[in-house]
Amino acid sequence: MAENKEEDVNLGANKYRETQPLGTAAQTDKDYKEPPPAPLFEPGELSSWSFYRAGIAEFMATFLSLYITILTVMGLKRSDSLCSSVGIQGVAWAFGGMIFALVYCTAGISGGHINPAVTFGLFLARKLSLTRAVFYIVMQCLGAICGAGVVKGFMVGPYEKLKGGANFVSPGYTKGDGLGAEIIGTFVLVYTVFSATDAKRSARDSHVPILAPLPIGFAVFLVHLATIPITGTGINPCQESWSCYHLQQRRGME
Template identity: 80%
Template sequence: MEGKEEDVRLGANKYAERQPIGTAAQGAGDDKDYKEPPPAPLFEPGELKSWSFYRAGIAEFIATFLFLYITILTVMGVSKSNSKCATVGIQGIAWSFGGMIFALVYCTAGISGGHINPAVTFGLFLARKLSLTRAIFYMIMQCLGAICGAGVVKGFQQGLYMGNGGGANVVNNGYTKGDGLGAEIVGTFVLVYTVFSATDAKRNARDSHVPVVPSSIALQQFEIILAPLPIGFAVFLVHLATIPITGTGINPARSLGAAIIYNREHAWNDHWIFWVGPFIGAALAAMYHQVIIRAIPFKSRS
């Protein structure tokens, strides 16, 4: 591992799924042109000696820090106004979350895979796209980044921050805990399923015959630009739907960072929902994509 760059794609670590352009990857040709990569090992001690492993963790920390900083500031800007029409409103908050995910996944996809969310990391781990070692490291760095990002926002405007909920996720009045849990499960399912679909190497293999892309390098650049777009758009849409219910978590690091820095009792009452819901949603999305869509367990038996 030392001295070598790891080919880290969205949702994968060094186990890249790459298909050369120009192959007939549709229909009957799929089995010939596409080879399923081996699953990532559960433990990979060699990673701990690789600088790229720690570089990826730092990238996840910085990305989650920036994500919380921009999005919580946006929430505070909306909260401080007496008239929502004078601010960007709920739609602007949703765009802030979705737009930042789009930008940050684009920036970090080639370094860490651009997870920026423990639920995404968990789903990809269940699909054996990365090792347990890397998954735990990513989750720790994501949570630390989120805490620091929310902390900087509080440092800038402590009175406003503490007086307007600190961007912490809670189940809003008029909804039950079951409503909140269901919203988090379905919302995270949408996100993680989009991640799997946007980074599906077999889909890239099918599309590799398209003549408008002149080279494999151009194809790779096209994928790097295109994949973050549906992921960010999924985050935007889920926020539009669930901000009125839970403020939209779908990211345990985001929920934890805001809860720790805000640190009021009501922010912790329902906090378990913002871990249990996203992890269940991520697990269901991983199962659906791997078992139903890709039928990988059945292929391995044949």
């Protein structure tokens, strides 16, 4: 009887090992097929409703992002505002939090780019066609202009006084310092986007697509913490294009 019991224990130990593989190693049996690169031109997209729906999603996401973040920056700069004590951390949280929320909302529609730098990086990796990339960038820039325009529409005085929350290279730093900080900051963001949306990881770890907005938003938060003291942070080119446009308007009026 004792021998049979010992045999059952050995059989159970071999069948149910205590040390089980964790994470990606536990799912190595999942099949993964490398998706083909996106074609350079895909005219068929122009007749698809999903193509235009994705562009509208990018427009709305960039619109909301600029609306919230510009208001936060202006609240920080206004000495008479209740939000004047928000500090750099508050501004960084506003940028990172909005990106987290907006990527979560639009990832299933357009991929949740909300940034021409992300769109351009994904285009270079052949994750989307040139047709879609150009359309996304145009819609993102239009969304940025409309978002800033709405803020200016009902806060004309503070908007003009605070230069629309435009970024500047801080005293003590050169333009080369600012350029280097922006290059590294944009690299961190795009690198995080590629890592969080990697199809191989998604095939092995089912939780990766669900958690993708979190590391992307957190990367934006950390980059803003690091580079706000240098340039104000401009890792989103459509935000910077609006800042440059506003500054040119100011100089023309002066």
